[in-house]
Amino acid sequence: MSNPSILILPGDGIGPEVMAEVRKIIDWFGTQGTTFDVSEDLVGGAAYDKHGTPLHDDTMARAQEVDAVLLGAVGGPKYDDLDFSVKPERGLLRLRKEMDLYANLRPAQCFDALADFSSLKKDVVAGLDIMIVRELTSGIYFGEPRGIIHEGNERVGINTQRYTESEIDRVARSAFELARRRGNKVCSMEKANVMESGILWREVVQKVHDEDYPDVELSHMYADAGAMQLCRWPKQFDVIVTDNLFGDLLSDAAAMLTGSLGMLPSASLGAPMANGRPKALYEPVHGSAPDIAGQGKANPIACILSFAMALRYSFDMGEDATRLERAVEKVLADGLRTADLMGPEGGTPVSTSEMGDAVLAALSA
Ligand SMILES: NC(=O)C1=CN([C@@H]2O[C@H](COP(=O)(O)OP(=O)(O)OC[C@H]3O[C@@H](n4cnc5c(N)ncnc54)[C@H](O)[C@@H]3O)[C@@H](O)[C@H]2O)C=CC1
Ligand SMILES: CC(C)CC(=O)C(=O)O
Numbered sequence: 001m002s003n004p005s006i007l008i009l010p011g012d013g014i015g016p017e018v019m020a021e022v023r024k025i026i027d028w029f030g031t032q033g034t035t036f037d038v039s040e041d042l043v044g045g046a047a048y049d050k051h052g053t054p055l056h057d058d059t060m061a062r063a064q065e066v067d068a069v070l071l072g073a074v075g076g077p078k079y080d081d082l083d084f085s086v087k088p089e090r091g092l093l094r095l096r097k098e099m100d101l102y103a104n105l106r107p108a109q110c111f112d113a114l115a116d117f118s119s120l121k122k123d124v125v126a127g128l129d130i131m132i133v134r135e136l137t138s139g140i141y142f143g144e145p146r147g148i149i150h151e152g153n154e155r156v157g158i159n160t161q162r163y164t165e166s167e168i169d170r171v172a173r174s175a176f177e178l179a180r181r182r183g184n185k186v187c188s189m190e191k192a193n194v195m196e197s198g199i200l201w202r203e204v205v206q207k208v209h210d211e212d213y214p215d216v217e218l219s220h221m222y223a224d225a226g227a228m229q230l231c232r233w234p235k236q237f238d239v240i241v242t243d244n245l246f247g248d249l250l251s252d253a254a255a256m257l258t259g260s261l262g263m264l265p266s267a268s269l270g271a272p273m274a275n276g277r278p279k280a281l282y283e284p285v286h287g288s289a290p291d292i293a294g295q296g297k298a299n300p301i302a303c304i305l306s307f308a309m310a311l312r313y314s315f316d317m318g319e320d321a322t323r324l325e326r327a328v329e330k331v332l333a334d335g336l337r338t339a340d341l342m343g344p345e346g347g348t349p350v351s352t353s354e355m356g357d358a359v360l361a362a363l364s365a
């Protein structure tokens with residue numbers, strides 16, 4: 001049998017820095033008898049610099065073949081003035097669309113060691129474990145028409161929010177399936193009060209629930225109120241299912257419940273491949289963080305936890321995933337802190353690579 005295959009796309013800014021720490025962990029698994037066939041390629045600004053496109057067709061083809069893609073982050077100020085069609089972020093959107101990765105799982109868990117550090121009160125976040133399921137291949141990031149057009153004397157920026165029933169149906173099913181393996185509760189968030197796409201979203205989620213998941217507790221919430229509730233009392237939620245735009249915003253907000261944007265991993269999953277496993281891309285929720293890139297300050301934990309999700313969802317290595325998560329828990333409990341996690345309560349300051357080394361040491365102990 002061939003080794004499991006991984007395509008690594010480090011990307012831009014802190015992407016390569018945090019991915020280097022995951023690479024150490026992948027190499028360590030090789031010494032333990034699980035060798036991954038790893039290939040590496042360019043995406044985002046790095047791909048644009050070499051090929052004039054943020055995602056080369058060969059890279060796209062390779063992404064379709066492998067068992068899992070690991071991505072760091074894309075984008076940066078250097079590319080701000082590029083034509084929109086070749087912006088780094090378009091490379092990532094193309095991967096998501098062409099791999100049809102419709103369910104983006106963004107778990108927000110607050111490790112005990114960071115409960116004091118969160119900007120919210122300790123009892124609000126301690127023990128928090130919620131899962132945001134964000135629809136990832138449709139909605140306003142992809143809808144047509146889009147563009148900037150001229151109308152009279154001025155320009156008009158246009159994006160279109162568009163959802164088909166089947167797009168809502170399949171992501172709702174992902175959320176209900178996950179809920180059954182967790183706290184058995186789904187809260188669906190949209191803006192059915194002001195958007196037709198929200199009305200359809202609510203109807204379809206309710207129908208999927210009533211027909212196939214009546215055992216799961218379902219509630220509906222307007223996304224603006226949902227954002228407020230997420231900050232007020234996040235433990236009321238188990239699984240949140242929402243659209244592409246709202247999921248993007250709500251998950252960055254949820255990251256702060258865990259202490260830092262540098263803590264939040266994600267798995268983007270599509271339909272099962274011939275081997276029964278989903279097409280998959282794993283990436284931290286954060287971006288390329290140009291303000292700290294190249295300084296050894298980036299927190300690699302979101303990227304490391306994204307690899308743990310890969311072990312769980314793409315490689316049937318759930319026990320190893322849990323071991324890796326426990327290793328992260330241990331280094332945090334030991335007081336190791338990258339700059340983003342350093343608060344008045346202190347801790348041992350560590351660089352990106354020192355944090356990666358410590359996680360690896362805890363994993364291999
Ligand atoms: N999936 C991706 O590749 C994403 C890419 N981006 C792109 O990244 C670029 C920068 O976007 P921003 O809005 O600044 O968002 P960002 O997520 O890169 O950074 C926001 C803030 O969080 C901090 N931060 C992020 N990750 C961190 C980590 N691992 N450790 C410590 N601190 C961390 C940054 O220093 C910054 O202060 C843009 O070009 C944006 O389009 C943004 C979000 C996702
Ligand atoms: C294409 C990305 C830059 C959008 C984003 O912020 C995200 O997916 O979290």
Ligand SMILES: [Mg+2]
Nearest residue numbers: 248249252285
């Ligand atoms: Mg985002």
